[in-house]
Structure formats: C-alpha cells, structure tokens
Amino acid sequence: MTIHIGAEKGDIAETVLLPGDPHRAKWAAETFLDDVRLVNNVRGMLGFTGTWKGNTVTIQGSGMGMPSLSIYVNELIRDFGAKTLIRIGSCGGMQDSVNVRDVILAMTSTTLSTPSRGIMKELNFAPCADWGLLQAAANAAAAKGTPTHVGGIYSSDVFYDERPDLNEQMVRHGILGVEMEAAELYILAARHKCRALAVLTVSDHLLTGEALPSSERERSFRDMVEIALQAAFPDAA
Numbered sequence: 001m002t003i004h005i006g007a008e009k010g011d012i013a014e015t016v017l018l019p020g021d022p023h024r025a026k027w028a029a030e031t032f033l034d035d036v037r038l039v040n041n042v043r044g045m046l047g048f049t050g051t052w053k054g055n056t057v058t059i060q061g062s063g064m065g066m067p068s069l070s071i072y073v074n075e076l077i078r079d080f081g082a083k084t085l086i087r088i089g090s091c092g093g094m095q096d097s098v099n100v101r102d103v104i105l106a107m108t109s110t111t112l113s114t115p116s117r118g119i120m121k122e123l124n125f126a127p128c129a130d131w132g133l134l135q136a137a138a139n140a141a142a143a144k145g146t147p148t149h150v151g152g153i154y155s156s157d158v159f160y161d162e163r164p165d166l167n168e169q170m171v172r173h174g175i176l177g178v179e180m181e182a183a184e185l186y187i188l189a190a191r192h193k194c195r196a197l198a199v200l201t202v203s204d205h206l207l208t209g210e211a212l213p214s215s216e217r218e219r220s221f222r223d224m225v226e227i228a229l230q231a232a233f234p235d236a237a
C-alpha cells in the first residue's frame, strides 16, 4: 500500500497502461483483459489488473496533468516494481496533416515545465520514448491500418491555454499534438531505468476546431489500447 495506491505489491503488473480517466481504465480492463480485478480505488482513481493473451497487465488511471501522473508513476515504479509504462490518452491535433481519430506516437515531448523542473534546474532535458516500444507500436499501428504519426508532442500544464504565440511556434516547428502528461512520464522512466511510451488518439483539433463526437470516441480508444498492448507484448500470439 502506498499513499495513493491501495494495492499489495504483487497486485500490480510490471506492465502498466495509464489512461488519464479512471473510468476509461475500467472500460479498457473490462474490454481487453481476462481475469480482471480491481486493485486500486483510492480517491476513485481506479486501477485493474488482468491478463492479455496470457500476459499480466495493470491499467491504472493517472488523472489529468503531470503533477497527478507523477504521483501514480512514482509509486508504481518505486513501490510496486512497474517496468513498462504506456500512457493511453487523448490529445489535440496541431498540424494540418493530423486528423481527428488518428493516432500519435510521441517520440519526445516539449514542455514549459514538469514536476521534475526543480531537479533539472537550467537543464532543458529532452524526454524521449523507449525505442523498442515505439517501434513495436508503429508496427502494430501499421498492421491495423490505423493512420499514425510519430514525432514530437507538447505536454501542457493547462487545458485552457492562454498562449497562442507559443502554440504558433510549436505548430511551426512540427509539434503533432498537445496533451498534458507524457513529458513527466518519460522523465520518470529515464530516471528509474524503465520503458515508457505515449500512445495518443486525436480527439480534437486546435487548427480546425473539430472534435470527435463522444459516440465515436470509443472506436478510436479501442485502436489505441490494442496498439499499446501489442507494443508491450509484441510476441503475444
């Protein structure tokens, strides 16, 4: 048991999928895993452990934003022995070539700050995804025929952004989409010698104002979870 995760050590798998929304953790666990059991309900931040094609997986809500994700990922790694952490979540598209429903695999993430800023000081650390996971996810997405983009994203501290000038620079420099968690996930994985990746579905678009209707969100989420599971277990039959 930790402050935020009410599980015993053996309840959490080495591979953890991290949706921001705890209800999405429940949906993904019930949809994709066998022998599912609830392993965390502290603050309603639901976590479930089950098996996918014989491999044990935990799906744990991370909450919204890097400070919340940082709490769960620190405890998952330090107290429960998590080794492979894959964020599954939504993002806003930031390029004309990116459409809603597409998947983005975040190679790296730009930020203004992260919860790790305090130890990085003047260093502009470049958070990056694990290459093996990224490659396996790209292969899984290609096999499914899901339109997928691989590149840099922006992990923002705010959803209601007040800096259009910064967004303009990021669009200009090829940033594919904006979300609020991946950079800190990648930094924590680097610090603790773990593997991390963010697999994101484009739910809305900053340039066009388009947004995925809720009726269609489930389908894109389904693709994203399958890609994440196949990336974690590329040899699963």
Ligand code: HPA
Pocket (backbone or CB within 6 Å): 090, 091, 092, 156, 158, 159, 178, 179, 180, 203, 204, 206
């Ligand atoms: N901004 C930040 N996070 C997001 C967005 C957005 O537009 N869409 C989905 N997650």
